[in-house]
Amino acid sequence: MLGGLVSYMQSWVTTLMMALGLLNKKGTILLLGLDNAGKTTLLHRLRTNSLLSFPPTERPNLERFTVHGITFVGWDLGGHEAVRHLWDEYVCDGSNAVVFVIDVADAQRLGEVRDELDALVNDGAIEGVPLAILLNKCDLEQALSSNDISQGIGYEELVMRHGEDLVGMFRISVLRGEGYDEAFRWIATFL
Secondary structure (H helix, E strand, C coil), X not given: CHHHHHHHHHHHXXXXXXXXXXXXXXXXXXXXXXXXXXXXXXXHHHHHCCCCCCCCCCCCEEEEEEECCEEEEEEECCXXXXXXXXXXXXXXXXXXXXXXXXXXXXXXXXXXXXXXXXXXXXXXXXXXXXXXXXXXXXXXXXXXXXXXXXXHXXXXXXXXXXXXXXXXXXXXXXXXXXXXXHHHHHHHCCC
């Protein structure tokens, strides 16, 4: 409860200072998640505010974009099994936040998502680094509820291991352009 209030106050103060032109922040984020979760589409949407369909990411993809006056460098590392070994290398390379995108319409892969999140938190590579979990495709009819996702990925245990103030979960729709705004405001409070 207290963590939520502190996070809200940080976000409010940051937003106010940016609106007054008192902050010119920059940050580096990693977009992680399983293949077909929407990472590359999100990154493109953040950069151009348009939608395109992309093939699976085969090598790290770097994009610069601005959200609420904050310039981000975003690394999309791909999510298919053959490239996940790269995640740790980039996490340790001065990232300010990790954005983990989940396809909430794909209930079959929730266990795999849980395993990858557990590995990220347990190996210590993201210790002290904010982790924004984006529940993408929430606009689809078959999208799981936040409660089902929370249970499926072991959210409460994840928060206990990584830190209450360092984990945030946000429902988004890249297709509709909804929800990720709040996630990036939350990330901005850590810059």
